[in-house]
Amino acid sequence: MSLKRNNLLLILLYVGLSYNGIAQKNHKIFNIDSSVPINELKVDKSSSDDRYSEVFSCLDGDTLFLFRADYDYPKEIELFKYSVKSNTYSSCPVNIEKLLNDDGKLYNILAFAVKDSVLLISSSDGKHPIRNLNVFKRRGNTYSYDFSLPDSCDLHTAYIAFLPNGKLLGLKNYIFWKEKHTESTKLSIVNLENRNIEKTINVDFPLPLYTLIVPYTILSVNDSSIFFSQRGDYRITEYDLELNEKRTLTNESITWYRMPQSFSDSVLSSSPYPVNWCMSFNPVIDKYSCVQRIYADNDKLIVLYSKQDYSRYCYDVWRKENGEWKLMEKEIKDYSSSIRHFYKRSLFGFNDDHFYLIGDKVLRLGVRPPDLGCHIKPVYMLKLKKYLMNNTIPYCVEVLSFK
Numbered sequence: 071m072s073l074k075r076n077n078l079l080l081i082l083l084y085v086g087l088s089y090n091g092i093a094q095k096n097h098k099i100f101n102i103d104s105s106v107p108i109n110e111l112k113v114d115k116s117s118s119d120d121r122y123s124e125v126f127s128c129l130d131g132d133t134l135f136l137f138r139a140d141y142d143y144p145k146e147i148e149l150f151k152y153s154v155k156s157n158t159y160s161s162c163p164v165n166i167e168k169l170l171n172d173d174g175k176l177y178n179i180l181a182f183a184v185k186d187s188v189l190l191i192s193s194s195d196g197k198h199p200i201r202n203l204n205v206f207k208r209r210g211n212t213y214s215y216d217f218s219l220p221d222s223c224d225l226h227t228a229y230i231a232f233l234p235n236g237k238l239l240g241l242k243n244y245i246f247w248k249e250k251h252t253e254s255t256k257l258s259i260v261n262l263e264n265r266n267i268e269k270t271i272n273v274d275f276p277l278p279l280y281t282l283i284v285p286y287t288i289l290s291v292n293d294s295s296i297f298f299s300q301r302g303d304y305r306i307t308e309y310d311l312e313l314n315e316k317r318t319l320t321n322e323s324i325t326w327y328r329m330p331q332s333f334s335d336s337v338l339s340s341s342p343y344p345v346n347w348c349m350s351f352n353p354v355i356d357k358y359s360c361v362q363r364i365y366a367d368n369d370k371l372i373v374l375y376s377k378q379d380y381s382r383y384c385y386d387v388w389r390k391e392n393g394e395w396k397l398m399e400k401e402i403k404d405y406s407s408s409i410r411h412f413y414k415r416s417l418f419g420f421n422d423d424h425f426y427l428i429g430d431k432v433l434r435l436g437v438r439p440p441d442l443g444c445h446i447k448p449v450y451m452l453k454l455k456k457y458l459m460n461n462t463i464p465y466c467v468e469v470l471s472f473k
Contacts, residue, residue: 100417100432100470104157107464108150111138113437114462125465126182127435129426130232134433134467135184136424137164141176149189149213152467154428159467164189164206164213171195185232188262189213192226192240201227203238205262219265225258228281229289233311237261237268239296241289244281251338254278257289257298257313271313277302277334279351280360282344283380290366297371299364302329304375306364308395319371319395321386327378329358355380363418367427371395374404374418383418417470432470437463 111125127136134152147164169177169191177193180201184190187208194201201221206213221227226240233239238260245254255275259268275281280301288299295316296309304326306319337350356379363374371388387399404416417432418425424435440463442453 100472103431103469103471105438105466105468106152106157106159107466108136108152108159109464110148110161111136111150111465112462113458113465124179125424125435126179127424128183128231129428129433130184130186132428134426134435135182135189136435136465137182139176139179141178154431154433154469157469162208162211162213165215168215168218169193169204180227181230183230183232183238185236188232190230190232190238190262192221192230203230203260217265219260223256223258223270225256225267225270226260229287231289231291233259233291233296234293235311236263239289239291241298243275243288245278245338245344248342251278251335254281257296257309259313269313273298273307275300276331277329279329279334279337279347282348282351283355283360286361287363287365288361290364290371292366292368294368295366297364297366299361299373301361302334302358304359304361304373306371306373317395319388321373321397321400323397324401325377327357327359363425365425365427367429370427372427385417430472432472434468434470435465436468438466 123138123140125136125138127134129135132154134154135149136152137147137149139147147166148161149164150159150161152159166176169179171177177195179191179193181192182190189206189208191204191206192201193204201224203219203221203226205216205218207216221240223242224244224246225242226238228243229239229241231239240258240260242256242258243254245251253272255273255278256270257273258270260266261268277300280286286301288301290297294311296311296313297306298309299306304321304324308316308319310316333354337347340350341347359375359377360380361373361375362383365372365374369390371390372385373388374383374385376383383404384401385404386397386401388395389398390396402417404418426433440454440457440461442450442457444450444453
């Protein structure tokens, strides 16, 4: 997962705090157990390095891995490792010379995953259509480049994750140039030992306009299953680790405002250019329901979605009992009427792009809003801009537990 670059904190807070205009009361089902600042990883608006950078994270067992990619001024990547058990973090360097363009700038990083001693980065040099899977191996206390695999079919551009058996799962979820709309979505499994793609399946994705609106997370993995969600429909397909379909989960009890299929088809056929699709889609996006993210553990599945206003989230909690998934909590409003306590009341507003389930715990990474002594949103935002001119704010890793 990644947090996109540029105006990081202001965008994060503005989007998150925009929920607060609703008068409804949310249903808090979690407690914050601990919060650990990553003091070496900060939002610093006075630094040029923060203008064009991106933070990536992934989970391996009970360890969270994260790093910042500075595209314009690449340095040796510092990879941070946070241990849930000890509630502490450490770091080690990653040599990224193989990911630099001729002008010295860093490749565009698309996705990131870690498993045991293997670190994998999906990237594009921005000049050629073929992406690459770059494999790094840990040797001592550092990671160094090992080999690259061309991702000629763009199978790993939206999401990558290691499966429990060590194989790599990839998601393609986008309409690339001259592709048919029916080719927007594929799942694949790669064996890194023999460097072969073992299986690829086409996934029906009837409303591909939703691939244009980022960020989102519609793929998740636990010890025995792979979960893939539609965006325009509340429909989650569970696969086994060989991509064989097991079942489908839907919430039939909620009112879902589906984008008309005829509208999607008409927009896509009107032009070959995604920028024109966005111009048609963006003005009406708040009319329709949309799945934003899913997160799975062995006995829990959280589905985050918006019913009409794209920026106002609800979420459902599914639990697995006696081998069957049951909807236990539904339509939990994820916002707070208080700016001061927003991050304590919202499960996802802290930063919904770095969120992980670990047993009965939740792990989230983000930037905590500073307490500026003001609860009125317009005044708070003005104070925040002034505050960031002279202050830095570290990223924090928080551990939460469900009630």
